[in-house]
Amino acid sequence: MTNAVYPGSFDPITLGHVDLATRAARLFEHVTVGIYTRSQKPGALFDPERRLSMAQDALAHIPNITVDSFSGLTVDFAREHGASVIVRGLRAVSDFEYEFKLTHMNHHLAPDIEVVCLMTSSKHSFVSSSFIREVASLGGDVSALVPGNVNLALQERFGLLAPVGD
Amino acid sequence: MTNAVYPGSFDPITLGHVDLATRAARLFEHVTVGIYTRSQKPGALFDPERRLSMAQDALAHIPNITVDSFSGLTVDFAREHGASVIVRGLRAVSDFEYEFKLTHMNHHLAPDIEVVCLMTSSKHSFVSSSFIREVASLGGDVSALVPGNVNLALQERFGLLAPVGD
Amino acid sequence: MTNAVYPGSFDPITLGHVDLATRAARLFEHVTVGIYTRSQKPGALFDPERRLSMAQDALAHIPNITVDSFSGLTVDFAREHGASVIVRGLRAVSDFEYEFKLTHMNHHLAPDIEVVCLMTSSKHSFVSSSFIREVASLGGDVSALVPGNVNLALQERFGLLAPVGD
Amino acid sequence: MTNAVYPGSFDPITLGHVDLATRAARLFEHVTVGIYTRSQKPGALFDPERRLSMAQDALAHIPNITVDSFSGLTVDFAREHGASVIVRGLRAVSDFEYEFKLTHMNHHLAPDIEVVCLMTSSKHSFVSSSFIREVASLGGDVSALVPGNVNLALQERFGLLAPVGD
Amino acid sequence: MTNAVYPGSFDPITLGHVDLATRAARLFEHVTVGIYTRSQKPGALFDPERRLSMAQDALAHIPNITVDSFSGLTVDFAREHGASVIVRGLRAVSDFEYEFKLTHMNHHLAPDIEVVCLMTSSKHSFVSSSFIREVASLGGDVSALVPGNVNLALQERFGLLAPVGD
Amino acid sequence: MTNAVYPGSFDPITLGHVDLATRAARLFEHVTVGIYTRSQKPGALFDPERRLSMAQDALAHIPNITVDSFSGLTVDFAREHGASVIVRGLRAVSDFEYEFKLTHMNHHLAPDIEVVCLMTSSKHSFVSSSFIREVASLGGDVSALVPGNVNLALQERFGLLAPVGD
Numbered sequence: 002m003t004n005a006v007y008p009g010s011f012d013p014i015t016l017g018h019v020d021l022a023t024r025a026a027r028l029f030e031h032v033t034v035g036i037y038t039r040s041q042k043p044g045a046l047f048d049p050e051r052r053l054s055m056a057q058d059a060l061a062h063i064p065n066i067t068v069d070s071f072s073g074l075t076v077d078f079a080r081e082h083g084a085s086v087i088v089r090g091l092r093a094v095s096d097f098e099y100e101f102k103l104t105h106m107n108h109h110l111a112p113d114i115e116v117v118c119l120m121t122s123s124k125h126s127f128v129s130s131s132f133i134r135e136v137a138s139l140g141g142d143v144s145a146l147v148p149g150n151v152n153l154a155l156q157e158r159f160g161l162l163a164p165v166g167d
Numbered sequence: 168m169t170n171a172v173y174p175g176s177f178d179p180i181t182l183g184h185v186d187l188a189t190r191a192a193r194l195f196e197h198v199t200v201g202i203y204t205r206s207q208k209p210g211a212l213f214d215p216e217r218r219l220s221m222a223q224d225a226l227a228h229i230p231n232i233t234v235d236s237f238s239g240l241t242v243d244f245a246r247e248h249g250a251s252v253i254v255r256g257l258r259a260v261s262d263f264e265y266e267f268k269l270t271h272m273n274h275h276l277a278p279d280i281e282v283v284c285l286m287t288s289s290k291h292s293f294v295s296s297s298f299i300r301e302v303a304s305l306g307g308d309v310s311a312l313v314p315g316n317v318n319l320a321l322q323e324r325f326g327l328l329a330p331v332g333d
Numbered sequence: 334m335t336n337a338v339y340p341g342s343f344d345p346i347t348l349g350h351v352d353l354a355t356r357a358a359r360l361f362e363h364v365t366v367g368i369y370t371r372s373q374k375p376g377a378l379f380d381p382e383r384r385l386s387m388a389q390d391a392l393a394h395i396p397n398i399t400v401d402s403f404s405g406l407t408v409d410f411a412r413e414h415g416a417s418v419i420v421r422g423l424r425a426v427s428d429f430e431y432e433f434k435l436t437h438m439n440h441h442l443a444p445d446i447e448v449v450c451l452m453t454s455s456k457h458s459f460v461s462s463s464f465i466r467e468v469a470s471l472g473g474d475v476s477a478l479v480p481g482n483v484n485l486a487l488q489e490r491f492g493l494l495a496p497v498g499d
Numbered sequence: 500m501t502n503a504v505y506p507g508s509f510d511p512i513t514l515g516h517v518d519l520a521t522r523a524a525r526l527f528e529h530v531t532v533g534i535y536t537r538s539q540k541p542g543a544l545f546d547p548e549r550r551l552s553m554a555q556d557a558l559a560h561i562p563n564i565t566v567d568s569f570s571g572l573t574v575d576f577a578r579e580h581g582a583s584v585i586v587r588g589l590r591a592v593s594d595f596e597y598e599f600k601l602t603h604m605n606h607h608l609a610p611d612i613e614v615v616c617l618m619t620s621s622k623h624s625f626v627s628s629s630f631i632r633e634v635a636s637l638g639g640d641v642s643a644l645v646p647g648n649v650n651l652a653l654q655e656r657f658g659l660l661a662p663v664g665d
Numbered sequence: 666m667t668n669a670v671y672p673g674s675f676d677p678i679t680l681g682h683v684d685l686a687t688r689a690a691r692l693f694e695h696v697t698v699g700i701y702t703r704s705q706k707p708g709a710l711f712d713p714e715r716r717l718s719m720a721q722d723a724l725a726h727i728p729n730i731t732v733d734s735f736s737g738l739t740v741d742f743a744r745e746h747g748a749s750v751i752v753r754g755l756r757a758v759s760d761f762e763y764e765f766k767l768t769h770m771n772h773h774l775a776p777d778i779e780v781v782c783l784m785t786s787s788k789h790s791f792v793s794s795s796f797i798r799e800v801a802s803l804g805g806d807v808s809a810l811v812p813g814n815v816n817l818a819l820q821e822r823f824g825l826l827a828p829v830g831d
Numbered sequence: 832m833t834n835a836v837y838p839g840s841f842d843p844i845t846l847g848h849v850d851l852a853t854r855a856a857r858l859f860e861h862v863t864v865g866i867y868t869r870s871q872k873p874g875a876l877f878d879p880e881r882r883l884s885m886a887q888d889a890l891a892h893i894p895n896i897t898v899d900s901f902s903g904l905t906v907d908f909a910r911e912h913g914a915s916v917i918v919r920g921l922r923a924v925s926d927f928e929y930e931f932k933l934t935h936m937n938h939h940l941a942p943d944i945e946v947v948c949l950m951t952s953s954k955h956s957f958v959s960s961s962f963i964r965e966v967a968s969l970g971g972d973v974s975a976l977v978p979g980n981v982n983l984a985l986q987e988r989f990g991l992l993a994p995v996g997d
Contacts, residue, residue, distance in 0.1 A: 003526060024613055028501060028584065039803075043209070043707070074803045086526065091616065093264050097595040098757050104618040105791035110805050115522055118589065118616040120602040123455050127271030139205075139240045141276050169360060190447055194335060194418065209707070252360065257450065259762050263429040270452040281356055284423065284450040286436040289953050293769030305703075305738045307774050371969075375541070375873070406969045425596050430923050437957035442971050459603030471537075471572045473608050541873070591928050621787050625935035637869075637904045639940050667858060688945055692833060692916065750858065755948065761927040768950040779854055782921065782948040784934040 005086035005117070006079045008035035008071070012047055013151045014056045015133055017090070017125035022060055024119055025088045031065045033082045039072040046134045046158065059148035076111035085114055092121040092129070171252035171283070172245045174201040174237070178213055179317045180222045181299055183256070183291035190285055191254045192231050199248045200226060202236040212300045212324065225314035242277035251280055258287040258295070337418035337449070338411045340367035340403070344379055345483045346388045347465055349422070349457035356451055357420045358397050365414045366392060368402040378466045378490065391480035408443035417446055424453040424461070503584035503615070504577045506533035506569070510544055511649045512554045513631055515588070515623035522617055523586045524561050531580045532558060534568040544632045544656065557646035574609035583612055590619040590627070669750035669781070670743045672699035672735070676711055677815045678720045679797055681754070681789035688783055689752045690729050697746045698724060700734040710798045710822065723812035740775035749778055756785040756793070835916035835947070836909045838865035838901070842876055843981045844886045845963055847920070847955035854949055855918045856896050863912045864890060866900040876964045876988065889978035906941035915944055922951040922959070 007022055011034070025032045034056055038049035047055070049070055057068045071078040079087055087107065089100050104116040121128075128146050137143050137155040144152045173188055177200070191198045200222055204215035213221070215236055222234045237244040245253055253273065255266050270282040287294075294312050303309050303321040310318045339354055343366070357364045366388055370381035379387070381402055389400045403410040411419055419439060421432050436448040453460075460478050469475050469487040476484045505520055509532070523530045532554055536547035545553070547568055555566045569576040577585055585605065587598050602614040619626075626644050635641050635653040642650045671686055675698070689696045698720055702713035711719070713734055720732045735742040743751055751771065753764050768780040785792075792810050801807050801819040808816045837852055841864070855862045864886055868879035877885070879900055886898045901908040909917055917937065919930050934946040951958075958976050967973050967985040974982045 028613060028615070074800065074805050076805075091595070091599075093268070097589070101589070101618055102757070102791040102793065102796065105621050106796055106800060108620070109791070109809070110800070115526060116618060117526070118618070120599055120614060120616070122606070123458055123603050126455055126458070127268040127275070129268065132268065132272055136240065136272065136276070141240050141242075145275070194447060194449070257429070257433075259766070263423070267423075267452055271455050274454070281360060282452060283360070284452070286433055286448060286450070288440070289437050289956055292953055292956070293766040293773070295766065298766065298770055302738065302770065302774070305741075307738050307740075311773070406966065406971050425600070434923070434957040434959065434962065438962055438966065441957070441975070442966070459600040459607070461600065464600065464604055468572065468604060468608070473572050473574075477607070591932070621790055624787055624790070625932040625939070627932065630932065630936055634904065634936065634940070639904050639906075643939070692945060692947070755927070755931075761921070765921075765950055769953050772952070779858060780950060781858070782950070784931055784946060784948070786938070787935050 002030045003086055004031045004033070004082060004084040005029040005088050006033045006035050006075070006082055006084045007088040008037055008075045008078065010045075010130065011036050011052050011056050012045055012130050013052060013133065013147060013154065014059050015125070015128050015130060015147050015151070017092075017121050017128040017146075018056075019059055019148060020122055020125055021088070021090045021119055022066055023063060025117075026063050026066050028117075029065075029086060029088075031067070031084075032088065033078075033084060034060060034066060034068045035075070035078050036068065036070040037072070037075075038070045044131065044134065047154070051154070055148075055151050055154060058150045074110065076107055076114050079114050080111070087114060087116045089116060089118050090121050091118050092126050168196045169252055170197045170199070170248060170250040171195040171254050172199045172201050172241070172248055172250045173254040174203055174241045174244065176211075176296065177202050177218050177222050178211055178296050179218060179299065179313060179320065180225050181291070181294050181296060181313050181317070182311075183258075183287050183294040184222075185225055185314060186288055186291055187254070187256045187285055188226055188232055189229060191283075192229050194283075195252060195254075196231065197250075198232045198254065199250060200232060200234045201241070201244050202234065203238070203241075204236045205238040210297065210300065213320070217320070221314075221317050221320060224316045240276065242273050242280050245280050246277070253280060253282045255282060255284050256287050257284045258292050334362045335418055336363045336365070336414060336416040337361040337420050338365045338367050338407070338414055338416045339420040340369055340407045340410065342377075342462065343368050343384050343388050344377055344462050345384060345465065345479060345486065346391050347457070347460050347462060347479050347483070348477075349424075349453050349460040350388075351391055351480060352454055352457055353420070353422045353451055354392055354398055355395060357449075358395050360449075361418060361420075362397065363416075364398045364420065365416060366398060366400045367407070367410050368400065369404070369407075370402045371404040376463065376466065379486070383486070387480075387483050387486060390482045406442065408439050408446050411446050412443070419446060419448045421448060421450050422453050423450045424458050500528045501584055502529045502531070502580060502582040503527040503586050504531045504533050504573070504580055504582045505586040506535055506573045506576065508543075508628065509534050509550050509554050510628050511550060511631065511645060511652065512557050513623070513626050513628060513645050513649070515590075515619050515626040515644075516554075517557055517646060518620055518623055519586070519588045519617055520558055520564055521561060523615075524564050526615075527584060527586075528563065529582075530564045530586065531582060532564060532566045533573070533576050534566065535570070535573075536568045537570040542629065542632065545652070549652070553646075553649050553652060556648045572608065574605055574612050577612050578609070585612060585614045587614060587616050588619050589616050590624050666694045667750055668695045668697070668746060668748040669693040669752050670697045670699050670739070670746055670748045671752040672701055672739045672742065674709075674794065675700050675716050675720050676709055676794050677716060677797065677811060677818065678723050679789070679792050679794060679811050679815070680809075681756075681785050681792040682720075683723055683812060684786055684789055685752070685754045685783055686724055686730055687727060690727050692781075693750060693752075694729065695748075696730045696752065697748065698730060698732040699739070699742050700732065701736070701739075702734045703736040708795065708798065711818070715818070719812075719815050719818060722814045738774065740771050740778050743778050744775070751778060751780045753780060753782050754785050755782050756790050832860045833916055834861045834863070834912060834914040835859040835918050836863045836865050836905070836912055836914045837918040838867055838905045838908065840875075840960065841866050841882050841886050842960050843882060843963065843977060843984065844889050845955070845958050845960060845977050845981070846975075847922075847951050847958040848886075849889055849978060850952055850955055851918070851920045851949055852890055852896055853893060855947075856893050858947075859916060859918075860895065861914075862896045862918065863914060864896060864898045865905070865908050866898065867902070867905075868900045869902040874961065874964065877984070881984070885978075885981050885984060888980045904940065906937055906944050909944050910941070917944060917946045919946060919948050920951050921948050922956050 060066045226232045392398045558564045700717045724730045890896045
């Protein structure tokens with residue numbers, strides 16, 4: 002039985018992430034999506050709790066996926082969840098370079114944990130959370146690129162929609 | 168009749184930008200250079216008004232180029248100026264990756280607008296606004312890399328020259 | 334009035350090529366697709382006449398496109414067709430590097446001719462003639478990746494179909 | 500239960516391949532290493548039978564790995580072996596680009612088969628079969644980069660060793 | 666007699682830097698490691714004085730290396746130290762692109778000064794100061810990747826060790 | 832005293848090569864340009880003797896450069912010439928990747944020999960021997976990209992000039 006973690010910022014989760022998590026869930030017994038909460042980068046949009054709940058909603062239909070947050074090393078997060086695999090998505094050459102260094106650092110820290118890379122599907126290859134944040138902030142329509150609940154949250158956030166309950 | 172926009176930060180405009188705008192103006196009926204004013208990145212040097220006026224001065228000799236500023240989506244800026252083409256410059260592989268994602272995002276937002284890439288001439292391939300800002304701030308001579316008015320503005324800014332009218 | 338050439342081997346023409354030629358034909362007055370016939374690379378599949386006729390069939394529905402073959406310098410081919418623009422497609426970083434060098438060489442040979450790059454649409458970014466040749470030779474279904482006439486030619490070539498008229 | 504195939508030319512198998520196959524065998528129930536026999540590239544060294552037997556010897560100590568040869572589409576080879584996963588190694592950016600296109604082509608041909616990429620360990624990142632062939636042909640010592648049986652085969656091939664049984 | 670400078674942020678110095686400086690010291694008469702003190706980037710960890718003293722300690726055993734700090738142009742720093750060579754390390758493609766532009770800018774500013782690139786050894790190719798800072802801040806063990814004195818400083822900084830003298 | 836070798840195919844030597852050899856000769860006591868004669872690649876133009884004599888003519892004005900040919904490992908060629916340095920030029924990302932692997936292979940074979948990379952000057956970044964061969968074969972003017980003697984040899988070869996002495 003092989004368990005995996007799929008770590009990231011997920012600020013917010015996109016349909017590219019959902020596609021990747023879905024495919025990982027076919028390969029491994031259980032996949033824990035890990036919301037990294039420590040670095041609040043400049044340009045961050047949603048707080049960690051919101052990012053977690055959005056990812057949970059977007060992935061609720063897949064039985065062997067759970068979502069959790071973490072603020073330490075990815076390899077420690079993997080061990081805490083009984084996972085021997087870290088799943089990462091590759092969209093482009095610049096992703097590759099970063100992932101290459103990250104993989105070797107993770108291997109140095111935990112040689113028993115394997116990093117598995119899946120290629121993003123070609124229709125999602127231009128979708129990144131940072132692009133989503135920027136385009137949505139400028140009023141661009143990203144409804145075809147993010148889950149429905151994320152689209153609502155973005156519209157609410159950028160004043161295009163009355164807050165829920167209003 | 169095909170009109171084009173050539174968007175960017177232009178902080179400040181360089182001779183690489185001037186070369187590209189000049190070549191675009193030979194290809195298309197009219198080119199509107201668009202100064203993107205929204206994101207005030209860390210490391211920004213000139214305010215949007217100054218960036219606009221410097222670009223206007225540097226391109227005043229080309230009749231079918233005008234300069235304008237914008238703070239929304241590039242595809243909306245293009246539509247407002249009756250342009251069906253967005254012109255972008257490519258200097259290096261890292262440019263390519265970013266432009267690739269940007270092009271596909273723009274195509275998703277506005278399938279009727281075409282993104283056209285021109286390669287930066289080899290003599291300008293190492294010239295970027297961020298390099299110009301850094302080198303000029305350290306007292307390096309960038310007079311061969313930027314228009315004359317920009318060179319004066321940089322010298323004034325970094326205390327190497329008395330302000331105009333002083 | 335700006336005319337363009339779109340040169341390549343087109344062995345065979347793919348739907349990626351058709352997409353690019355179609356977009357180029359919206360940008361320029363006239364586009365001449367140029368079949369380069371000189372280098373018969375190892376792995377070549379169709380002879381130049383066949384490549385020409387397949388491209389003509391696949392592009393016949395676009396009034397301002399013609400197809401021609403050439404065996405000299407691309408810049409000379411452009412001049413012979415009254416074109417001041419060479420159109421090239423970019424799919425990936427490795428394309429970019431080659432095109433970058435090619436563009437600068439062409440600029441060295443003919444400074445008055447501009448090279449314009451269009452990004453391949455994301456759904457065609459993995460489609461290349463060499464992949465098509467290899468997959469088709471192994472019996473893979475490429476019908477969604479090439480024009481109908483090319484698909485028939487591939488099936489005939491690899492013995493999956495009786496020759497026309499047989 | 501998830502089975503995988505790990506396809507390649509393996510001309511010859513290197514310690515980088517052995518490392519990757521070993522790691523894949525920890526992730527999946529069974530791994531079938533697939534020797535692609537169709538394209539006899541210029542520069543090929545060993546015939547398919549020899550490549551197969553060398554790989555079998557080098558991987559004999561791993562119980563859930565078998566080695567087989569194939570000459571058709573990789574996705575067909577996967578199906579014939581009841582595998583839903585294709586494993587590929589990534590060493591460098593140029594690998595990435597090729598694998599990216601290959602993955603999307605394979606996904607187009609067989610959407611139910613997943614391509615999983617593992618990063619080559621940093622100590623093997625410069626080891627490729629083509630480098631091994633070239634260095635060995637020039638008398639360079641590659642004994643630390645290939646399995647023992649491959650080293651003997653290379654020495655025999657390049658006249659540095661009497662043939663076995665001689 | 667050729668002297669060289671080896672400039673960088675060194676926040677902190679890693680074993681990859683030590684390896685590179687050591688190799689540069691075999692090639693050139695004297696190597697001055699230059700700690701760039703001007704840009705205090707977001708994410709900076711140690712102040713310039715500390716970075717300088719850590720580098721001095723880590724390189725004290727190599728007689729023809731000295732360490733100095735600078736806040737101007739690298740080419741000016743080189744001239745002040747009688748150096749006609751700037752040494753830079755290359756780890757990855759993204760390094761290459763940046764170094765390429767930097768080299769051409771430096772050549773523009775000072776055509777008499779040569780930039781020499783050395784490839785980082787494969788076992789250090791994933792080690793960067795920014796990774797070290799992040800991993801150490803999360804409690805990861807980086808003792809095999811940095812000099813002993815840097816490891817102590819990192820442990821002290823992140824509260825894993827009582828300050829010296831405490 | 833540090834000697835260097837600068838190996839390559841030099842089919843033919845270009846002004847990019849001359850620039851690099853000239854710069855290497857400023858850095859090191861003596862530079863031996865090494866013409867690799869073993870692999871006669873498809874597309875090769877001049878035989879090894881001709882490549883050697885063209886390089887000798889083009890570099891005759893630099894006293895501390897000699898030209899020699901070799902057919903074995905580069906590290907052995909270096910040792911035979913008392914060189915502890917191998918000089919390589921970098922033009923582009925694809926060069927980088929190949930050089931990266933080559934450097935690590937050479938380091939594996941001969942840890943005492945250092946590989947030093949110099950960036951090609953921006954005005955030569957698009958010049959490669961293979962481009963020169965192709966453009967010259969099509970009648971393109973490459974006189975500004977190669978030494979005078981090479982230009983004559985190319986014209987003679989492609990029938991644009993009567994052979995010397997004819």
